[in-house]
Amino acid sequence: MTTNDPQDIENNLLSLSPQPVPPGLREKVIGSALKTRQNLVMTPWTRAGAIACAVLIAVSVLGDMAVARAQNDNLRALLNGRAVARPLAEDLGLLLAEISAQTSDVGKAELKRIALARPATRSGSLQDVLEARERLKGWLDRESESPESPD
Amino acid sequence: MNLEDLYGRYGENLYRYLLFRLGSPEDAEDVLQETFCRFARYAVRWRLVRKPQAFVFRVARNEVNRFLRRKLGRSGGDPVPLDRAFSFSAALAAPPEPSGLLLLELADRLPEEQREVIFMKIFDGLTFKEIGSACGIPANTAASRYRYALEKLRAGLEERR
Numbered sequence: 001m002t003t004n005d006p007q008d009i010e011n012n013l014l015s016l017s018p019q020p021v022p023p024g025l026r027e028k029v030i031g032s033a034l035k036t037r038q039n040l041v042m043t044p045w046t047r048a049g050a051i052a053c054a055v056l057i058a059v060s061v062l063g064d065m066a067v068a069r070a071q072n073d074n075l076r077a078l079l080n081g082r083a084v085a086r087p088l089a090e091d092l093g094l095l096l097a098e099i100s101a102q103t104s105d106v107g108k109a110e111l112k113r114i115a116l117a118r119p120a121t122r123s124g125s126l127q128d129v130l131e132a133r134e135r136l137k138g139w140l141d142r143e144s145e146s147p148e149s150p151d
Numbered sequence: 152m153n154l155e156d157l158y159g160r161y162g163e164n165l166y167r168y169l170l171f172r173l174g175s176p177e178d179a180e181d182v183l184q185e186t187f188c189r190f191a192r193y194a195v196r197w198r199l200v201r202k203p204q205a206f207v208f209r210v211a212r213n214e215v216n217r218f219l220r221r222k223l224g225r226s227g228g229d230p231v232p233l234d235r236a237f238s239f240s241a242a243l244a245a246p247p248e249p250s251g252l253l254l255l256e257l258a259d260r261l262p263e264e265q266r267e268v269i270f271m272k273i274f275d276g277l278t279f280k281e282i283g284s285a286c287g288i289p290a291n292t293a294a295s296r297y298r299y300a301l302e303k304l305r306a307g308l309e310e311r312r
Contacts, residue, residue, distance in 0.1 A: 018242060018243055021163050021167075036188040
């Protein structure tokens with residue numbers, strides 16, 4: 001050591017030799033790392049797959065909600081702002097009760113068939129409600145034109 | 152980069168750094184194993200790592216902290232004896248000449264954060280930027296710690312003359 005220049009100090013430090021690495025350390029370290037990798041429940045690919053599935057599910061749920069809301073808005077607009085699902089079902093129930101009191105046996109059977117189609121409306125299928133209503137209207141028209149009508 | 156390549160590039164440097172940090176060959180081996188297990192678990196995408204050397208040292212540093220926390224937990228809150236932590240003399244072979252011994256002794260008296268920067272810079276060849284990334288400090292701070300450490304070593308050597 002001749003001077004105390006920072007460069008000399010660096011060189012002198014560099015001249016100090018490091019402790020030797022214990023023999024077999026490489027095999028030990030790599031072996032345990034490989035064992036860890038084998039024991040992984042979620043490999044990188046399965047993890048990526050799980051994340052992709054979660055994203056897909058979330059997107060489909062959100063998409064379904066958005067589509068349902070858009071359809072609801074469309075129907076509400078078609079029905080002049082009336083709320084769609086519940087009032088229609090209620091209307092239908094009242095109508096069926098009233099008509100069944102003053103109709104023939106054949107008519108009652110037909111009404112029963114229409115009424116059985118009603119539970120589908122509870123699951124929120126507005127299409128079913130509208131179809132049931134149309135069928136009921138058609139049946140009422142037929143009833144009013146037929147000679148067996150009570151009136 | 153697979154695990155063998157990773158070990159080939161950084162394994163021995165990491166071992167020496169861990170020996171310097173912990174002062175015990177057994178602890179250094181344990182933490183090195185844990186560090187590589189972590190690399191294996193996370194299947195690091197090395198193409199996306201901008202400074203691999205700084206990254207591996209940072210991971211090793213975090214593992215040291217976890218190891219020390221565990222050790223502290225096992226000791227039931229009592230102080231863990233870490234007499235040889237941050238010790239140059241634990242990581243370096245004793246030099247034959249007295250001037251080398253003196254330098255080692257002076258280096259071991261530096262503040263810990265300065266010792267760490269000196270070790271990473273001189274023995275692991277990290278740049279100040281990489282040291283900054285590994286230690287979570289700005290590169291300028293790493294550079295100034297290095298400068299202060301060399302200045303202290305120089306002053307110590309002058310004093311002993």
